[in-house]
Amino acid sequence: MKVALFIPCYVDQFYPNVAIATLELLENLGLDVSYPTSQTCCGQPMANSGFEHLAGGCNSLFVKNFSGFDYIVAPSGSCVLHITEHLHDDDQPELAKHIKETTYELTSFLTDVLKINTLNSSFPYKVGMHQSCHGQRGLKLSQMTELNAPDFSKPGQLLNLVKDIEVVELDRKDECCGFGGTFCVAEEAVSVKMGKDRVNDHAKHNVEYITGVDMSCLMHMEGILNRQQSPIKIIHIAEILNGVKA
Numbered sequence: 001m002k003v004a005l006f007i008p009c010y011v012d013q014f015y016p017n018v019a020i021a022t023l024e025l026l027e028n029l030g031l032d033v034s035y036p037t038s039q040t041c042c043g044q045p046m047a048n049s050g051f052e053h054l055a056g057g058c059n060s061l062f063v064k065n066f067s068g069f070d071y072i073v074a075p076s077g078s079c080v081l082h083i084t085e086h087l088h089d090d091d092q093p094e095l096a097k098h099i100k101e102t103t104y105e106l107t108s109f110l111t112d113v114l115k116i117n118t119l120n121s122s123f124p125y126k127v128g129m130h131q132s133c134h135g136q137r138g139l140k141l142s143q144m145t146e147l148n149a150p151d152f153s154k155p156g157q158l159l160n161l162v163k164d165i166e167v168v169e170l171d172r173k174d175e176c177c178g179f180g181g182t183f184c185v186a187e188e189a190v191s192v193k194m195g196k197d198r199v200n201d202h203a204k205h206n207v208e209y210i211t212g213v214d215m216s217c218l219m220h221m222e223g224i225l226n227r228q229q230s231p232i233k234i235i236h237i238a239e240i241l242n243g244v245k246a
């Protein structure tokens with residue numbers, strides 16, 4: 001199985017430790033992982049801001065970089081959702097279609113493709129799990145609480161395989177943190193209030209760490225935590241699953 005590692009630009013620039021943890025985790029599971037070095041932004045910020053017609057270069061470069069692999073895996077639900085819903089290439093439509101169908105968010109890849117049921121990792125801390133909107137409502141990584149349907153969580157399923165971890169039950173576990181990409185720039189006051197509400201739910205349950213599948217959401221909450229001088233830390237789920245030392 002040939003796997004390509006797709007690392008979103010903000011992870012590359014601000015949280016390279018998440019990219020490293022993702023790579024190590026996949027390699028420790030016995031996969032042949034490659035990192036296309038000429039990858040850039042997938043074009044999501046432009047598309048979300050109403051300028052998808054200007055993202056043609058991002059699309060064609062993505063297709064060029066990630067052709068020839070069985071799967072493309074990324075530690076980001078929002079960027080994966082953008083690729084699976086919006087990637088297109090007029091010159092190579094069938095190749096673009098194949099890439100869309102074989103691009104996975106990390107936890108979905110681990111549960112749905114590899115069907116992981118054991119992990120050699122330990123994280124002896126009290127952890128709150130943030131369900132990012134793109135992952136939950138777009139990629140169906142977890143159930144929405146407003147639905148009368150069986151509960152499930154792919155990230156939660158994996159966290160339960162980690163030794164010594166205590167995952168707390170939040171009051172409003174699928175509430176948006178307020179980041180929303182460009183929303184946090186255009187509506188900063190609303191974004192910050194939503195972020196404070198989300199952080200307060202975790203703090204109320206005395207968590208030591210907040211984890212999730214999207215560093216964008218975690219970055220937003222980290223900024224609020226830092227301004228509050230809170231002892232709560234953020235950590236991407238890939239780092240916990242990989243057995244990183246906190």
